[in-house]
Amino acid sequence: MEYKTISERCEARFVEKKSEFIGYLSPVKTEEEAIAFINEIRAMHRKARHNCYAYILRENRTARHSDDGEPSGTAGVPIYEVLRKEELCDVACVVTRYFGGIMLGAGGLVRAYTRGAKDAVDTAKIKVMAEAAKAEITVDYSLYGRLPQIFADFDARTESEDFADTVKVTVFVRWELAEKLKEKLIDSCNGKAIVDISQKLWLDFA
Secondary structure: EEEEOOOEEEEEEEEOOOOEEEEEEOOOOHOOOOHHHHHHHHHOOOOOOEEEEEEEEOOHEEEEEEEOOOOOOOOHHHHHHHHHHOOEEOOEEEEEEEEEOOHHHHHHHHHHEEEEEEEEHOOOOEEEEEEEEEEEEEEEEHHOOOHHHHHHHHOOOEEEEEEOOEEEEEEEEEEHHHHHHHHHHHOOOOOOEEEEEEEEEEOOOO
């Protein structure tokens, strides 16, 4: 099981027929964090005509969007659709509009708010979060050279290496591959590898 999110806040802006659109994207974990982010952007742009938004959370599979005064369906839904199509979650997006005096029409608004969200997404650093296991492998020095290729084959990420009487390597691997990695290590090391799989956590495998 895995999901896509972003690592940090980002923004992008453009002008369409004298209206300035500013798209903001932020990682959030809860509805409270999403609302706080939206309110923060609103406070930054009190003079803006609209601060439209959408957010998608893993928590309770929550999704919300708002047109914030734009015609129904022309702002919040397009922003939400960008997040959905990009398969992002635990994110909130606000697109601020400073009205330039020229009406865009419903189609123009949909295109503008879609672009505002998409441009922000395009600047983001995407994370692919997957359930991972922490594996601690202990081997003799003579077997250490066999490990890197096995780790590469299983896309295991090395956290640390401790060289003492033996070599102890700590790696993270996708949860569903943990037992297969253990079997491969023991087999490749002729039964002389000690493999301890313990922790279960979420890790970025992008």
